[in-house]
Amino acid sequence: VQLQASGGGLVQAGGSLRLSCAASGRTFSSYVMGWFRQTPGKEREFVAAISWNGGTTHYADSVKGRFTISRDNAKNTAALQMNTMKPEDTAVYYCAAKGTPGWGRSWDRNEFDVWGQGTLVTVSS
Numbered sequence: 001v002q003l004q005a006s007g008g009g010l011v012q013a014g015g016s017l018r019l020s021c022a023a024s025g026r027t028f029s030s031y032v033m034g035w036f037r038q039t040p041g042k043e044r045e046f047v048a049a050i051s052w053n054g055g056t057t058h059y060a061d062s063v064k065g066r067f068t069i070s071r072d073n074a075k076n077t078a079a080l081q082m083n084t085m086k087p088e089d090t091a092v093y094y095c096a097a098k099g100t101p102g103w104g105r106s107w108d109r110n111e112f113d114v115w116g117q118g119t120l121v122t123v124s125s
Helices: none
Strands: 002-006 009-012 017-024 033-038 045-050 057-059 067-072 077-082 091-098 112-115 119-124
Touching: 002 091, 002 112, 017 033, 017 091, 017 119, 033 067, 033 077, 045 067, 045 077, 057 067, 077 091
Parallel strands: 009 119
Antiparallel strands: 002 017, 017 077, 033 045, 033 091, 045 057, 067 077, 091 112, 091 119
């Protein structure tokens, strides 16, 4: 599978943005999908993950209640809806597909082996 992230941009604090991740390849529906983010000088951190059928989701505490991850296996897409955004949400966001089977360690970036190119999100105060 190959991934292409899009939807980043500039938004004011309190605003919303929706990121999309388009996947190519016939096996998209079998992957746990995740979103991660990274700022300069920091490690890439977990944001959210969703199981292969969308039935299970997991969020970092910092975004819980504000962000929603979703997927549409018929369209080979995943999305991250970001609401009530804060300046500390500013980062490059990456979508990723988990290389190991199952839901375990879905928060661990080392479990994900296919990455999109990243899309920059900037939240102004």
